[in-house]
Amino acid sequence: MLAEVNVTIRRFGADPLELLNTMMLIRMYEERAALLQRESGAPGTCTAVGQEATAVGVVAALGVDDLILTNHRSAGHLLARGASPSRLLAEALGRRDGYCGGKSGSLHVSARDLGVVLTSTIVGGELALATGVALSQQMLGRTGVVACFFGDGAACEGRFHESLNLAAVWRLPILYVCENNEWQAFVHRRETMLTDSVAAWAQPYGIDSATVDGNDVEAVRAAATEALASIRKNGRPFLLEAQTYRLRGHFEPDDQGYVDQQELASWRLRDPLSKMQARLLDQGIIDQAGLDALSVEIAQCIDAAAVFAIASPYPAVAELHTDIFA
Template sequence: MSSTAISGSALALLERMLLIRAYEEKLIALSAGGQFPAVCSSFGQEAAAVGVVAALGAADQILTNHRSAGHLLARGADPGRMLAEVMGRVDGYCRGRSGSLHIAARELGVVLTSTIVGGELSLATGVALAQQTLGRRGLVACFFGDGAAGEGIFHESLNLAATWGLPILYVCENNQWQAYVHRRETMLGEHIAPWAQSLGVEAERVDGNDVFAVHAAAEAACERIRADGRPRLLELSTYRLRGHLEPDDPQAADAAELALWRERDPLRHCIATLLAGGHADAAGIERMSRAAHARIEAALAFAEASPYPAADELLADVYA
């Protein structure tokens, strides 16, 4: 990474990653304390979320999956409202009705969070078609994992997007795990990108733990989509450092593999790059880390002070 490639915006990327990590750590601790049902964290995948979302424009739409906290926070979501939502409080983004698995935030362009594996893939084509038909600016970024890529809807979605020429950035966060099953137990190949290419979608594999590489690839892909309106796919190689559900530890993971990926922690990589290039110092990074944790403590206080929804809201927005 050349010195010219790292500007002041690099510190903003690190700042967002530190906030996501602090949020996830708090979520894990609260879940372990039994304060709400088990949640799915994206601990260890911060660079993938931050690098891609930082490349999106205000008019772009986002569809994501059950490990959505990083995408939402990278988009600028208020951690207090996010914690309030997870805790079922009225000041959450969906007034406490969605929990962590179905958060939507229209004001941020986050159309939905889908707990159904591949559910966001089934809707991304529709959202992009609406954007195109209505003449709206903005592409659609669709986040999913390697498990969803094994679903039939992956092929259906990409096939339609390629055939209809839809402005979709497909982002596969290949974190090596599909719930409690390792990727190698369900896939013969190592990568998802060739599947996309066989369907006529340009695809690129990127180190998903290098936020600078992710951001550069996402910016280039978005630029090409805006130029020709056709879909692209980024496969981000990363690793889920926690279990499927919090507060589970990744007990099923091979110890050597887990140790290898912990050494490649995206925050560690980003910090080392900035320090080596003289773009930050240890004291400054420590201040940023403390500020992130302080912000999450304030967010928790906000969420805990938020009331539960009134009983007469129980059936609101229920149509069947």
């Protein structure tokens, strides 16, 4: 096994430089993962480029005892929580030094030490499991909230309604986070929904909800902080919808030939990284030289992660039947 520094849950709260740093790390990680797939035929991956502010804003508001269940676009949630880029990329490449020994790839990662219970590639799969995890937390007397990330496509699944109904009836401490990125695989949201928002769908179940600009990391963090405070106070679930946009295709490689180019261009102007960088430059929190230095530092981190991941061996044949539940 290659040497690797242990990484713990990140706690960066409202620090604007840490929020920006983490978003830039996620962006460079996902772009490198996509590049490796394209150049070397590495296993494909689902990126969430353009959605970094939602991942970072919500995770920044979580406590160390809170748990995460997420979906096939999970790299941002994992990296924001403190996952090692080296081990995460090794897992995406199917290598032994990854978080799950190379057996999960990028679509089923679990990182127990970070409170990341699971990553589900089944659309809405995490919604079905969040109720069970939250019920377990409740029955064991644990204080942690369960943050469940899903997309607008999963919100159109029956299990979304089943999960919200049970969470409301059982008063479960779940923060439902809908990353409404306008696209459900290769199908636009407008083809499957008659409304522009899913937040209102929580109302019939007696669940409070809110909608936030998912491309404004500070707005997302503030909204998530308020939602979590509500859950901890009254023990009831909460639905937070972050309106954002996926700037790359559904699954790498993907030429996005099905995407309206004017729509894509308009959302590129709202890129969450550019938005936060401009804000911090305007506020004098960082200057262009500092921003350039930060970019170089993060790029070097991702370069090192790629070297680590590529050098990591594949699992041995003898490990084929290990780590199996039953």
